[in-house]
Amino acid sequence: MIGLALGVAVLIVVLSVMNGFEEELRTRILSLTAHATISGLRADSRTAAADRQLDGFPGIAAAAPYIEEQGMVTRGGRASGILLRGIEPDAERKVADLTPHLLSGRLSDLAAAATA
Secondary structure, three states, rough: HHHHHHHHHHHHHHHHHHHHHHHHHHHHHHHHHOOOOOOOEEEEEEOOOHHHHHOOOOOOOOOOEEEEEEEEEOOOOOOEEEEEEEEEEHHHHHHHOOOOOOOOOOOOHOOOOOOO
């Protein structure tokens, strides 16, 4: 009887720990990943008008544009593929809190690129 009770107690504890771990993992991943992505054929296809349209949809808390490109980094004769993401710092503040994830610098140090 004691063995059965101990087994059930251990099972309950393990399931509770796993559930908490899963929730924490989901929260951390979703805090930095877009819940939805709208893409166009050209890099400039997402305009300020489209941003205003998105802000008007029910259920959308915030939207921020970004560009994503592939690249390669080399060091000491070794190469590795990378994924670069360009953001607009002011818009990104509305959708994600990047401060705890920055190893150095601040998001406020970033400046929007000048457009030609």
